[in-house]
Amino acid sequence: MAYIINQLAEVSPEIAELRSRRPDALANAQLSFEALLEPAEEGTFPFTERYAVAAFVAGIYQSTNARDFYADLLADDAPAELNAAVQEAIAHGISVGPYADAEGISGDAAGFITFESVAGLGERLVAAFDFAHLLVFHPKDAAPEAIGHLQAAGWSDDDIVTLAQLISFLSFQLRVIHGLVVLGGSTACTPETESKEGVAKLGWQNHERTLTPDVHAPEGFVNHSLGWKPWLAPLPKDEFTPEHTDALIRPERIDSEYFRLLARDPAALKARTLTDLDIFYNTDGGMGRAERELAATVVSRFNGCEFCASVHQQRSKDEGGDADAVDRLLFEGLDADLGSEQWGVIRDASRELTRTPFAFNSGCVAKLRGVGFDDLAIIDLINSASFFNWANRLMLTIGAPDVPKRYR
Numbered sequence: 001m002a003y004i005i006n007q008l009a010e011v012s013p014e015i016a017e018l019r020s021r022r023p024d025a026l027a028n029a030q031l032s033f034e035a036l037l038e039p040a041e042e043g044t045f046p047f048t049e050r051y052a053v054a055a056f057v058a059g060i061y062q063s064t065n066a067r068d069f070y071a072d073l074l075a076d077d078a079p080a081e082l083n084a085a086v087q088e089a090i091a092h093g094i095s096v097g098p099y100a101d102a103e104g105i106s107g108d109a110a111g112f113i114t115f116e117s118v119a120g121l122g123e124r125l126v127a128a129f130d131f132a133h134l135l136v137f138h139p140k141d142a143a144p145e146a147i148g149h150l151q152a153a154g155w156s157d158d159d160i161v162t163l164a165q166l167i168s169f170l171s172f173q174l175r176v177i178h179g180l181v182v183l184g185g186s187t188a189c190t191p192e193t194e195s196k197e198g199v200a201k202l203g204w205q206n207h208e209r210t211l212t213p214d215v216h217a218p219e220g221f222v223n224h225s226l227g228w229k230p231w232l233a234p235l236p237k238d239e240f241t242p243e244h245t246d247a248l249i250r251p252e253r254i255d256s257e258y259f260r261l262l263a264r265d266p267a268a269l270k271a272r273t274l275t276d277l278d279i280f281y282n283t284d285g286g287m288g289r290a291e292r293e294l295a296a297t298v299v300s301r302f303n304g305c306e307f308c309a310s311v312h313q314q315r316s317k318d319e320g321g322d323a324d325a326v327d328r329l330l331f332e333g334l335d336a337d338l339g340s341e342q343w344g345v346i347r348d349a350s351r352e353l354t355r356t357p358f359a360f361n362s363g364c365v366a367k368l369r370g371v372g373f374d375d376l377a378i379i380d381l382i383n384s385a386s387f388f389n390w391a392n393r394l395m396l397t398i399g400a401p402d403v404p405k406r407y408r
Helices: 002-010 015-018 023-037 048-059 064-077 080-093 122-137 144-152 156-185 242-247 249-253 257-262 267-282 288-301 304-317 324-330 342-356 362-370 373-395
Strands: 227-230 397-403
Touching: 002 015, 002 023, 002 156, 015 156, 015 249, 015 373, 023 048, 023 144, 023 156, 023 267, 023 288, 048 064, 048 080, 048 122, 048 156, 064 080, 064 156, 064 304, 080 122, 122 156, 122 373, 144 156, 156 242, 156 267, 156 342, 156 373, 227 257, 242 267, 249 257, 257 267, 257 397, 267 288, 267 373, 288 304, 288 324, 288 342, 288 373, 304 324, 304 373, 304 397, 342 373, 362 373
Parallel strands: none
Antiparallel strands: 227 397
């Protein structure tokens, strides 16, 4: 089978074999692509719009092979006018990021980019590109109004979930591709531009369907559990079909508003969950569980996702990780002393892959090898860090963390 990540990264047979040691991650990353871009039924989110969003995201990320791949998919399906509009939108929005400082707090110094001035997109794609640029470069700055912006442009709640999954999946896929290119020894492309200036505020409004729950937001990163509340209505339990239940993998997740929300696109949810489980729980060689969870925590710390950081800092500890070092990472920031050279190198590589894929380079690979990690372990690091650039973008942009009453 031709796996798209392997194809776009032009991996060697040796790296392809190592990737096959994580068979569920390999297969379900491919199934995620199929669920989000080539589903059996396109429904009310047409293939042309899916390809346009993918081409746009790959373009603003400056991922050369993926940009050309998704542009070709769009060109085969869309009129020339739309292809030209997407290219204009890419030129308007191309940047590097996400915009975040060392403490994981996203900032608006570079401003926000909107696409209402790009002729030929139509109202739905303008809103989708606005949302995509927010997810790619400003995930921490998301708010319910971003959901309202999509709803006002005619996006259904089901399709908003699929759109968020698609953009977030691409944030994973493009980082894995870049990491594998670097691991293989090829010279990775470099960004064509720096941070793009934009407007200070977007002026979006909540829609009548937008949820605005009362939340007690955490004042910073915490080493206890957090709740989470959505800005979109989760799928009601009485509307679950066997397909929806199967997508949960674990039936008890039906009590989670997060999983009931993602269940609005069951095929995407199932593939994503199985990708996640193999990346973090397959211990057939490679990097240790505590170290994979450390990478997830570092990425969440950088992106400003308090919820994901709270979960995965505990998992790192539970798997034997240095609890004091994890707490220093949470409370002191990404430059904290993590107590070992290996953990420091994991932190640095995860941060660079998150800062922008291009920051992860041959020097990062050399340092990982230098502290004893083999190429399978480095693939685990690439997968783990990249996956939380997927997970964080969902948690941050379709809902908000909430401090349980017992911790207030």
